[in-house]
Amino acid sequence: MGQSVVSVVCVLSLIVGTCFASSQVSDRITELPGQPKNVGFAQYSGYVTVNEQAGRALFYWLVETPASRKPESRPLVLWLNGGPGCSSVAYGAAEEIGPFHIRPDGKTLYLNPYAWSSLANLLFLESPAGVGFSYTNTSSDLYTAGDKKTAEDAYTFLVNWFERFPQYKHRDFYIAGESYAGHYVPQLSQIVYQRNKGVQNPIINFKGFLVGNAVTDDYHDYVGTFEYWWTHGLISDSTYRLLRVACDFGSSQHPSLECMKALNVAVLEQGKIDPYSIYTRPCNNTQSLKRELKGHYPWMSRAYDPCTDRYSEVYFNRPEVQKALHANLTRISYPWKTCSDIVGNYWADSPLSMLPIYQELIAAGLRIWVYSGDTDAVVPVTATRYSIDALKLPTITNWYPWYDNGKVGGWSQVYKGLTFVTVTGAGHEVPLHRPRQAFILFKSFLENKPLPS
Known part of the structure; x- marks a missing residue:
């Protein structure tokens, strides 16, 4: 989707004379039903086609940093949830790191005081096609989704999305996620890194990745x-x-x-x-x-659920919410769900180990942080520690406790090329259970500084 396809219009923005793609303007969210008034940040959402022939289109939701914090100076972070088959809108955006959480009534939203969007511009992607609002016109796609296709489609999404949002093209860019995104994040990172070397491909200013309670090595x-x-x-x-x-x-x-x-x-x-x-x-x-x-x-069942994702199932199925999000325009024949059983149950390919990708990207000098909530029994801290240990990396800073307001927030060890952090008392979705500690962790990651000791 190049400039020839997307007509470009100049709209008055905070910076007079900035040119934006017309499709970017039509993706602007004016207001979500039930959201607090005057939030002070811009939001966009809509579809990016990743395969014309099959009719695959992925749904995204961009939340910019509040205007008072100068979003134009902040990095862009792509967030992916796992499953496979689970929605980044349901989990990452609505109950973890996004600006709004949903009240039990399924109708109203309240502000998340520890939203990661106050530190970076957040791009949530429902991936692969068949998850959440992302769709395909080729039903066999739902039964053949797997790691390889998911990574390729996500890369195509990024390239096309940057055409729609050219103001982000040269911005520092990171990829983050949790759980089975322990596969998605390194695989997409590898594609971005490798394609950046090609003459024909657009350069994405990719700086590194962050994964939590991540499926890493079987x-x-x-x-x-x-x-x-x-x-x-x-x-x-x-x-x-x-x-x-x-x-x-x-x-x-x-x-x-x-x-x-x-x-x-x-x-x-x-x-x-x-x-x-x-x-x-x-x-x-x-x-x-x-x-x-x-x-x-x-x-591993498909989703973490002490009730919070019930609220999102109610909220995101409301027609007025879908309209505000520019979602479900083609009227998909099934209700929006937090996780797609079809996509998850028929998952096609899943390599046994991500460690070779880690080795390649560590050698490339990218910033890599791995964190782990220590009360998760699904992808527990011991699993992550064994996987990291298998990389045989030299230690730069030995195991140390980090603190939040005088209390131990967890522990950390810095290796050559990788930083490992635990968050005490956090389950599988660290920002849901320990939002403040997760926020401190994210800030340290962006600044590439050790956690407060």
């Missing part, structure tokens, strides 16, 4: 997860021994029958807890405890 993730369950008293000694023998730690895409049986026993032993946040009460609906024991990470 072998180490399995070992570390079973160990976490056992050391936190969630399973018996005998089940722990059985899991270690029966689950062959990432040598194949699908666990054996013996492994599945052992995992079923582990689920029964763990009981009615929220595995995404083991010390907080689960939502009082058994649906939130449903675990789909299939696929790549058999203990």
Whole structure:
């Protein structure tokens, strides 16, 4: 989508005479239903086509830094949620790092005091097609989504999005995400890094990435997860021994029958807890405890849910909200959901390890931070530590506690080429459970400074 396709109009903006694409102007959100008045920042949302032939279009929501904080001087951060098949609008935007959270009535919004958008311009992407408002006119796409296509489509999205928002073309750019975005973020980072070297491709001013409670390497993730369950008293000694023998730690895409049986026993032993946040009460609906024991990470259900995502399911299905967001223009034949079961259940390809990509991008000198909430039993801190350890990086700054108002906020270790941070008392979605500590972490990442010690 070049300049020839998108007509360019000059609109009066804060900087008189700035030229914006006309489609950018039509993507401007005037106001969301139920939002507080006079918020002081601009928002845009809409669709970017990533494959004309198949009719694949991805939905985005851009939240700029408040005008008082000079958005034009702030970096751009793309946020991706995982699943696979879960919406960045439902999780990242609406209950973690976005400017608004949804009240239990499903109708009104309130300001998030720890919104990451006060530090950077945030771009939320519902990816791949079939997730949230993102759609495809080729229904087979829903059954063939996988890591490779997701990364390629996300790159195409970025290239086309920068054409629509040329004022961001040369801005410092970072990619962030959590959970299964532990695959999306490094894979997209690798494509951006590699294509930046090509003569034909537009240069994206890519500086680095940030991932939290990230699926990283199957072998180490399995070992570390079973160990976490056992050391936190969630399973018996005998089940722990059985899991270690029966689950062959990432040598194949699908666990054996013996492994599945052992995992079923582990689920029964763990009981009615929220595995995404083991010390907080689960939502009082058994649906939130449903675990789909299939696929790549058999203990990982599709979404974290102590009720907050119920509110987004109500809010984003309201016709007036969709109209304000310029969403669902083609009237997709299904309701908006926080996670797509079809996309998640039929996931096509998922490499066993992201570590080779880490090695390539560390060598390239990109900024890489990995963080972990330490009360998550789905992609636990032990899994992440084993994965990082496998990179065999030299230590620059040894393990140290970091502080927020005199209280330990977590721990950190700085390696050559990678910074690891834990957030104490946080579950799978760190900014949901520990919003203030997550904000401090994000600020340190952007400034490339160690956490306050």
